[in-house]
Amino acid sequence: MEQKTSLLGMTIAELRTVAAEVGLPAYAASQMADWLYKKRVSEVAEMTNIALRKREVLAAGYTVGAREPAEAARSKDGTVKYLFEAAAGRFVEAVYIPAEERDTLCVSSQVGCRMACHFCMTGRQGLGANLTAGEIMNQILRLPEATQLTNLVFMGMGEPLDNVDEVLKALEILTSSYGVGWSPRRITVSTVGVAAPLRRFLAESECHLAVSLHSPFAEERARLMPAERACPVEEVVALLKEYDFAHRRRVSFEYILFDGVNDTMRHVKALAALLRGLPCRVNLIRFHAIPGVALRSCSAEKMIWFRDALNARGVVCTIRTSRGEDIQAACGMLSTKRLLEKRH
Template identity: 55%
Template sequence: MNSLIPLIGMTLGQLQQVAAECGMPRFAAKQMCRWLYEKRATDISQMTDLSKPAREKLAKRYTIGLEAPLSQAVSTDGTIKYLFRGCGGRAVEAVYIPDGERATLCVSSQAGCRMGCTFCMTGRYGYQGDLTTHQIMNQVLAIPQSLSLTNIVFMGMGEPLDNLDAVMQAIEILTAPWGLAWSPKRITVSSIGKMPQLQTLLSQTKVHIAISLHSPLTSQRAEIMPVERAFPIKKVLETLRQYDFSHQRRLSVEYIMWKDVNDSPRFAQSLARLLDG
């Protein structure tokens, strides 16, 4: 017997296909969207504006798909690390970060990572696989604080642009009027600068962008971030300058400082020159 297919993570277009398959009218897809992303149903039987025969037929092949965290760890500052089922035998983390009136969730997009950054624990695990849109959205919808979230950052396990299709679909669900209807300004995607996927993200969404830089020196960045050899940070920044970051869209740079590695005035001056263009 085949396992049930989760509905969470599906777009309006995909749910229209589900409706057609189950003999429901096309508008039933919007009704399912409302139950999944607005009313947060946990069982198909709760979708009471669908006919009972339609619900029964839907439940034979599909499920809502909410999966509770496997475990959680609470920090003294209120930060909560949730562990979710991943893929390839490896679990993934989502981190809830309260800060005054803000409540941010840091979500994962892959189990492990193949970018090979030497300072990153996720990279040391090796790449186990891409998360599905269902698994990404489940991190958002399955935590107790889901309804109070104000921001989402794709800065958890994995390189988001290495799993672009699933991340783009998650962004669509987060921002579409039939989905969570969030402003894209509530979402930030962090990347090492993987091209041309970065250009796709920039052109097709209005989310904030954060670029992991960590060293302004080509040789050193290539040592700690092998991606520098394929996508030099100078070329990445040249590309970013071609896009409009006015109208509240934000571009930020991530820079970890290590003592006696990249924290001297020389690095500060090189970083300033690099960012100034």
């Protein structure tokens, strides 16, 4: 049986091509986009302002491609981790994080990841596949809390800029009037700093940027994040200093504090020197322990000290609230558990 092509994740230009292929007028592309991204239908048959005969022709070769979450784990703090099935029986995670003033969704861009960060469970899976724009959009549109979302962060499984074509396509759909229609200021994309795709992202999107930093020292960062050898943080910062971010986007650096590893005054001074002259902020994150890794989280007191020491040196620094540890909300934890269950 021939597999149908998913419409979810198609841009308006791609939908025009589909319309022409099945004998629909060009304006039918906008109709399909409205059904997909605003009305969020599950079946082609629901696109009722398209003639029945044409819908039947469309449905013969195409499907919406929507998938409901396969599983959900709920935290006592309100955080919900959803698993969505992806290629070859693998799973990707989307984490819904409600708060008083905003409801955020953390989405995945890859099945697994090839960056192999020492502190990340997803990296242990290796790279299984890149998600399509449709699979990325599905995490957002099929979320039970989809209508409550105020913010979106590409900080789930995978390195978004290692899948830059599909991520940029998803960002176009999310921020275009034909699509979801969000302001790019509601979306943040995280990266280790892959140079060429980062330049593309900065040129083609106005969404916020978050860089995984974790140490200002090259060798130490390389032990935590092997990608440092290909994506040196000094070069990433130098690249960012080429751009004027005053009114376009927010740039932040993610910094997990590990007890006795990257939490000294030496690190404070080096961070302040590295980021001098770049309008940005540093987000301090508490480490969620993962099996087989000896790294430990810093105390709350140490995190406050580190934040205040950076602020005193002119670097805007905040502490991110830790959420969902009781449901294995750290990136890759739950999907790895399900993957191992399938193998056994």
